[in-house]
Each structure stands twice: as C-alpha cells, then as structure tokens.
Amino acid sequence: MNPRSTRTATRTTGRRTRLGGLVAVGLLAALAFSSCGGDATGNEGAVNDDGSVDLSEVTLIVGDQKGGSKALLEASGLLDELPYEVQWQEFTSGPPLLEALGAGSLHVGGVGNTPPLFAAAAESELKVVQAATYGGIGDAIVVPADSEIDEVSDLEGGKVAVAQGSSANYNLLAQLREAGVAYSDVQIQNLQPADALAxxxxxxIDAWAIWEPFTSQAELEEKAKVIADGAELANGYTFQVASDAALADPATTAALEDYLAKIAEA
Known part of the structure; x- marks a missing residue:
C-alpha cells in the first residue's frame, strides 16, 4: 500500500471508530447549553400541533468542505436515505465555514481541530455537537518532488502556503516548533487550497501545509513529497458544529439528530 492509500485508510478507519459513541452525548450537551429561544431557521412550519416533527418539511443547511460529509454519505449510500432536504454549501476551509455558521447562514458544518478554537475565542453562537479523529496523518507539509527541502528545519526562510486558522496551520506551528524554527522565520503565505495549489x-511557494484530501491530490497530481505529517504532533480531530439557533429549533434539531447519526454510521 502506498503512502497516500495508507493515509486515507487511516483517516477513514479512525473516523468510523470514534464517531458512534459521541453523537448523542455531543448533541445533548449542546442542547443543554442552548437557549429556549433563538433566531428563525426556516423550519418552524415542520412542527405539528402536537409537537411532533415532519422531517419531510425540514431543510438542513450544511456547510461542507471538499471530501467532507457529503462525500462520506455518498460513499456509504446513506445520502439518499435522508428524510429531509439538505442544502449543501461548500467552503474552502474551516474558518470561513464557521464564520458563515456564526452569521446564521448555516445550521451545521464540519471542520478540523483548530477553527472551533478561534470561533470560541470570538464568542460565536455555536456548539460542537460531534467529534472524531483520524489521527492527524492527513495533515501534512508537502514540497515539490524536485525540492531540496527534506525536513521541516529546511523551511527556514522559505515561503510556505497555509490557510490561516485551519488545522494545517496548527500542524505547521507544531512542526516548526518541534524542528526549532520560529514561525516568524518562515514566509507565511495565507492561501486557501485552490490558490495554494496553483x-x-x-x-x-516552497512548501504547502495542507489537509486531506488535498494532501493526496498534491501527491497524485503534482508528485509532491511529504516531509512531515501530523501523526505525532496533531490530534487529527474533526468536529461537526451547529448554530445555537439550529439547536434551539425543535424541527432543525430533529434533523440534526438524524444527520449526525448518519455521519456516524457512514
């Protein structure tokens, strides 16, 4: 098995083994902290007079990233089994996704380990409702195939692309610290994945700090070589995060419960 296959397999296995026990706990904890009121979600009409919810009348607005939740549900065959409509909105990385979530444009979205920290610091109105880990191996620093850079310490003075505030940003910080290189001694280029790939x-640029599936894309399409991954220094956590407004709405919450269960099953 080649490195790319190993990295992908490890990530998938880790996600499936960690999600199951966290779904109910995460959502119930979030509900405990959410308020009884909240902004409108557009699903208020799905609640019947007796308090039951007609899921066929619910639309769940989900923020996603390339190779994320939608791809996982499609691969498992569960996407067609959702009893409600899903409006997918794709984002280039976690920080803009959580910004949209905090602004009320989404109900839920999947992100890596670092963006929720910035959202919490900004006191955004959202809650983590599910967590998983793939072990961090998908977070990597790659360089061109013909590069003379062989290890992280060689990055000193070089140009490194990374989406600031992303899980790859944390991995880059951790790798530089481990190698004894100051963050200020690297020329950071704040680029989202599409621009960084170009x-x-x-x-x-001399190197690119990135996450899956872009790590594999760089290896396959650009023959990039990995000089470091997050297996030892990053926890590899991924989170599903929901807005307070979504958690305060009975109809949206009912759809969220099913959605998170499907993600866990996938």
Missing part, C-alpha cells in the same frame, strides 16, 4: 504547481 502557487505550488507554478513554483511560487
């Missing part, structure tokens, strides 16, 4: 392909 810069990487054209030789405008």
């Amino acid at each position: 810069a990487f392909s054209s030789g405008h």
Whole structure:
C-alpha cells in the first residue's frame, strides 16, 4: 500500500471508530447549553400541533468542505436515505465555514481541530455537537518532488502556503516548533487550497501545509513529497458544529439528530 492509500485508510478507519459513541452525548450537551429561544431557521412550519416533527418539511443547511460529509454519505449510500432536504454549501476551509455558521447562514458544518478554537475565542453562537479523529496523518507539509527541502528545519526562510486558522496551520506551528524554527522565520503565505495549489504547481511557494484530501491530490497530481505529517504532533480531530439557533429549533434539531447519526454510521 502506498503512502497516500495508507493515509486515507487511516483517516477513514479512525473516523468510523470514534464517531458512534459521541453523537448523542455531543448533541445533548449542546442542547443543554442552548437557549429556549433563538433566531428563525426556516423550519418552524415542520412542527405539528402536537409537537411532533415532519422531517419531510425540514431543510438542513450544511456547510461542507471538499471530501467532507457529503462525500462520506455518498460513499456509504446513506445520502439518499435522508428524510429531509439538505442544502449543501461548500467552503474552502474551516474558518470561513464557521464564520458563515456564526452569521446564521448555516445550521451545521464540519471542520478540523483548530477553527472551533478561534470561533470560541470570538464568542460565536455555536456548539460542537460531534467529534472524531483520524489521527492527524492527513495533515501534512508537502514540497515539490524536485525540492531540496527534506525536513521541516529546511523551511527556514522559505515561503510556505497555509490557510490561516485551519488545522494545517496548527500542524505547521507544531512542526516548526518541534524542528526549532520560529514561525516568524518562515514566509507565511495565507492561501486557501485552490490558490495554494496553483502557487505550488507554478513554483511560487516552497512548501504547502495542507489537509486531506488535498494532501493526496498534491501527491497524485503534482508528485509532491511529504516531509512531515501530523501523526505525532496533531490530534487529527474533526468536529461537526451547529448554530445555537439550529439547536434551539425543535424541527432543525430533529434533523440534526438524524444527520449526525448518519455521519456516524457512514
């Protein structure tokens, strides 16, 4: 099995083994901290007079990333089994997804280990409702195939692309610290994945700190070599995060419970 296959397999296995026991606990804990009121979610009409919820009348607005929750549900065959409508909105990374979630544009979204820390610091109105880990191996620093950079310490003075506030940003910080290189001694290029890939392909950057599936994409399409991954220094956590407004609405919460259960099953 090649490194890319190993990395992908490890991530998938880790996610499936960790989700099951966290779904109910995460959502119940979030509900305990959410208020009874809240902003409208658009699903108020799905609640019947007796308090029951007609899921066929619910629309769940989900923030996703490339190779994220939608891909997982499609691969497992569970996407067609959702009893409510899902509006998928794809984001380039976790920080803009959580910004949209905090602004009320989404009900729930999947992100890596670092964006929720910034959202919490900003006192955003959202809660973590599910967690999993793939062990951090998908977070990696890659360099061009013909690069003379062989280890993290060689990055000193070089240009490194990373989406600031992302899980890859944390991994880069941890890797530099482990190698004895100050963050200020690296020329950080704050680029989202599509722009970073273009810069990487054209030789405008020396390295790229990224996460799956972009790690595998760089290896396959650009023949990039991995000089470090997060297996030892990053926890590899991923989170499903919901807005307070979604958690305060009975109809949206009912759909969330099913959605999180499907993610766990996948």
